[in-house]
Amino acid sequence: MAKKTETKLDFGSKWDYSSAPESAGHAEIKKEYGLYINGKFVKAEDGKKFASISPSTDEHIAYFAEASDKDVDKAVKAARKAYNEVWGPMAPKERAKYIFRIARLIQERAREFAVLESIDGGKPIRESRDVDVPIAANHFFYYAGWADKLEYAFPGKTAKPVGVAGQIIPWNFPLLMAAWKLAPALACGNTVVLKPAETTPLTAMKLAELIHDSGLPAGVVNIVTGAGATGAAIVNHPDVDKVAFTGSTGVGKIIQKAIAGTNKTATLELGGKAANIIFDDAPIDQAVEGIINGIFFNQGHVCCAGSRLFVQENVKDIVIKKLKDRLSTLIVGDPMDKNTDVGAINSKEQLDTINKYLKIGVEEGAEIYQPNCTLPKKGNWCKPTLFLEASQSHRIVQEEIFGPVLTVQTFRTIDEVIDKANNTPFGLSAGVWTDKGSKIFNLTTKLRAGVIWANTFNKFDPTSPFGGYKESGYGREGGLQGLSPYVKLS
Amino acid sequence: MSRLEVQKTYKIYIGGAFPRTESGRFYPVTLKDGTVTNICLSSRKDARNAVVAARNAFEGWSSRAAFNRSQILYRIAEMLEGRKAQFVEELMAVGASKPNAIKEVEASIDRCVYFAGWCDKYTQLFGSINPVASSHFNFSVQEPTGVVTIVAPESPSLLGLVSAIMPVIAGGNTCVVLASENSPHVAVTFAEVLNSSDVPGGVINILTGKEDELVEHFSSHMDVNATIYCREKHLTKIKENASLNVKRVSDWSNKDWYTEGDDPYLLLETQEVKTTWHPIENIAGAKSGY
Numbered sequence: 001m002a003k004k005t006e007t008k009l010d011f012g013s014k015w016d017y018s019s020a021p022e023s024a025g026h027a028e029i030k031k032e033y034g035l036y037i038n039g040k041f042v043k044a045e046d047g048k049k050f051a052s053i054s055p056s057t058d059e060h061i062a063y064f065a066e067a068s069d070k071d072v073d074k075a076v077k078a079a080r081k082a083y084n085e086v087w088g089p090m091a092p093k094e095r096a097k098y099i100f101r102i103a104r105l106i107q108e109r110a111r112e113f114a115v116l117e118s119i120d121g122g123k124p125i126r127e128s129r130d131v132d133v134p135i136a137a138n139h140f141f142y143y144a145g146w147a148d149k150l151e152y153a154f155p156g157k158t159a160k161p162v163g164v165a166g167q168i169i170p171w172n173f174p175l176l177m178a179a180w181k182l183a184p185a186l187a188c189g190n191t192v193v194l195k196p197a198e199t200t201p202l203t204a205m206k207l208a209e210l211i212h213d214s215g216l217p218a219g220v221v222n223i224v225t226g227a228g229a230t231g232a233a234i235v236n237h238p239d240v241d242k243v244a245f246t247g248s249t250g251v252g253k254i255i256q257k258a259i260a261g262t263n264k265t266a267t268l269e270l271g272g273k274a275a276n277i278i279f280d281d282a283p284i285d286q287a288v289e290g291i292i293n294g295i296f297f298n299q300g301h302v303c304c305a306g307s308r309l310f311v312q313e314n315v316k317d318i319v320i321k322k323l324k325d326r327l328s329t330l331i332v333g334d335p336m337d338k339n340t341d342v343g344a345i346n347s348k349e350q351l352d353t354i355n356k357y358l359k360i361g362v363e364e365g366a367e368i369y370q371p372n373c374t375l376p377k378k379g380n381w382c383k384p385t386l387f388l389e390a391s392q393s394h395r396i397v398q399e400e401i402f403g404p405v406l407t408v409q410t411f412r413t414i415d416e417v418i419d420k421a422n423n424t425p426f427g428l429s430a431g432v433w434t435d436k437g438s439k440i441f442n443l444t445t446k447l448r449a450g451v452i453w454a455n456t457f458n459k460f461d462p463t464s465p466f467g468g469y470k471e472s473g474y475g476r477e478g479g480l481q482g483l484s485p486y487v488k489l490s
Numbered sequence: 491m492s493r494l495e496v497q498k499t500y501k502i503y504i505g506g507a508f509p510r511t512e513s514g515r516f517y518p519v520t521l522k523d524g525t526v527t528n529i530c531l532s533s534r535k536d537a538r539n540a541v542v543a544a545r546n547a548f549e550g551w552s553s554r555a556a557f558n559r560s561q562i563l564y565r566i567a568e569m570l571e572g573r574k575a576q577f578v579e580e581l582m583a584v585g586a587s588k589p590n591a592i593k594e595v596e597a598s599i600d601r602c603v604y605f606a607g608w609c610d611k612y613t614q615l616f617g618s619i620n621p622v623a624s625s626h627f628n629f630s631v632q633e634p635t636g637v638v639t640i641v642a643p644e645s646p647s648l649l650g651l652v653s654a655i656m657p658v659i660a661g662g663n664t665c666v667v668l669a670s671e672n673s674p675h676v677a678v679t680f681a682e683v684l685n686s687s688d689v690p691g692g693v694i695n696i697l698t699g700k701e702d703e704l705v706e707h708f709s710s711h712m713d714v715n716a717t718i719y720c721r722e723k724h725l726t727k728i729k730e731n732a733s734l735n736v737k738r739v740s741d742w743s744n745k746d747w748y749t750e751g752d753d754p755y756l757l758l759e760t761q762e763v764k765t766t767w768h769p770i771e772n773i774a775g776a777k778s779g780y
Contacts, residue, residue, distance in 0.1 A: 253734070256733035257729075257730050257733035259729075260727075260730040270736065444764075449764070451765050452765070452767070454766060454767065459626060461620065461628065463622055464622055464628050464765055465618075470636075470736065471735055479765075481630060481763045
């Protein structure tokens with residue numbers, strides 16, 4: 001009998017892809033960007049600024065103004081004035097047309113935005129081109145149409161805008177998150193002060209330029225750049241009526257506490273630790289693609305990433321083998337290259353966090369697996385990582401890592417995997433892979449999470465509400481239900 | 491010789507049972523006729539026990555057919571109607587006029603019927619099928635947020651209690667409720683109604699006691715998903731504590747329960763929205779199913 005030898009795929013060294021870089025020449029980057037307040041681009045009152053650094057090359061991109069309390073106050077005043085005098089009184093169908101116009105302008109300039117997003121944030125151009133930018137444009141387009149139809153969205157009630165919304169967005173989907181925040185707020189008649197993350201302010205300021213070009217009345221959208229202190233100034237400003245935040249659960253809790261003594265309302269879209277569950281009757285090859293997409297999409301910088309894999313025990317060997325094979329074919333590197341699957345880690349700080357968890361995982365006794373791939377010398381990089389033999393009590397299983405790190409656990413029965421999947425303070429998303437429809441509905445009903453992907457993962461759409469259960473936050477963004485946070489009902 | 495009336499021992503309601511508070515403490519409430527009633531002064535431990543009971547009841551209650559929940563809520567109304575005279579008497583015993591007492595009890599019964607009807611309808615009205623641009627079938631539906639603590643209004647003691655509870659349980663949540671401090675008798679009697687209405691034990695747990703003592707535990711317990719506050723004094727504290735585990739907080743103070751209680755949007759405040767995606771093969775020329 002012939003001796004059984006294990007075959008191992010080795011695409012990496014045999015098949016070299018020629019590089020296919022997207023040209024950045026078309027995209028204009030200024031040396032310095034101001035704050036967009038009351039329809040004007042202005043410097044910070046105290047002249048402070050900070051630099052944005054490319055995470056894939058360590059190169060300096062541009063300077064951005066750092067907004068202080070005084071600048072935020074100016075922005076909120078501008079937003080209040082625009083709310084009272086222009087945007088609030090405007091006929092809803094006219095509001096709609098401004099928002100439609102913004103959507104169209106983003107579509108026209110899609111390529112430029114995609115390039116800038118990849119330069120500033122480090123995500124593969126394929127993703128910024130095919131996901132971030134088109135969905136951002138579509139989000140404006142979708143909500144534009146709601147502006148003059150709100151009476152149908154809330155049967156039995158009259159919907160009025162909340163007022164001035166303070167919106168704080170993260171660095172993982174900079175333009176897309178800006179769209180998720182701005183579009184429903186504007187459609188419902190609110191005015192906005194928005195702060196992008198300090199590591200990814202570029203596309204937000206480009207969006208400010210685009211909004212300026214659209215002719216949107218001054219003060220309706222104000223965009224201020226800065227770090228945590230700027231965000232705190234927005235949250236704590238007494239004339240902000242509503243806070244919308246996407247980011248970590250830790251900061252979300254601070255915000256919830258900070259506004260406790262006020263009449264401000266909030267939507268919080270916080271962390272996650274999604275279970276991705278593979279049953280033995282799943283289409284294994286598609287499931288493996290789903291696992292890969294679930295955790296390595298956007299370098300795992302995704303709050304809804306499928307970071308906890310649960311494989312039914314009897315298919316564990318085949319799934320892990322295929323997973324390792326697939327890992328070896330992932331191309332990690334230049335975000336601007338159209339072949340790239342996994343781009344740069346967004347910042348040095350985040351890379352430190354991920355590396356800290358890699359160390360913790362090894363110390364906890366999980367078995368680490370990383371493919372053989374060469375990483376660029378400059379920039380922030382992390383190899384796609386599996387932790388096999390992980391267990392429920394491990395910190396790498398319980399805590400959000402926000403990087404390309406997947407823990408692997410096994411299960412035997414449905415009840416067991418439901419218990420394990422739900423045994424987390426988070427509840428943002430989950431994935432289920434099986435060919436049996438009744439099993440899907442059993443699982444999707446019992447998993448305590450706001451978005452459930454069955455036989456797919458990491459799909460987003462403007463019509464589809466997104467948001468979490470439990471400590472993953474409250475409120476929904478997207479769809480009909482995404483209007484509620486931006487209206488007062490009477 | 492005239493017959494000596496049998497007086498009732500007022501208990502709390504946890505997990506379908508009627509214990510006195512584990513703390514052995516009480517506070518006296520004097521009725522209009524001078525009778526002193528010793529009401530349970532519930533403790534932190536009672537609150538914790540009630541949360542455990544509510545959590546244990548959650549899976550069963552939330553996974554019942556909406557139609558079944560609807561029938562059980564209607565059954566509460568039936569039981570309440572049957573004991574209407576007793577509730578009227580109890581409200582009058584703490585000071586209500588007869589017409590007002592009757593009005594409050596009738597409004598409470600009708601509130602139960604109102605929310606009984608919503609159980610199997612609100613997801614049809616507020617859920618959605620979402621026309622996503624990719625080849626996926628996608629729908630959103632409400633689900634209960636989990637265990638809800640409720641600080642019921644001080645008054646109206648029956649209508650406020652019923653109005654705060656009904657939207658919560660109609661949507662499949664389970665709850666722990668603090669009754670009116672100065673007029674808790676109807677809440678205890680309401681627990682007896684619940685006990686005979688097919689409401690599973692633990693779905694509604696009712697405590698009596700001091701707001702000042704219990705709001706801390708109602709709002710800081712880590713296995714509570716939402717808090718509804720119908721009074722005024724401690725709103726900020728509740729909201730601050732809620733941030734410990736991102737609880738949802740509803741401020742239902744200043745509501746006129748006679749005119750503002752029939753409202754499905756109250757039900758939505760303890761609901762989550764769940765969105766489910768599944769691929770569709772080959773629509774509009776789209777490629778691969780998975």
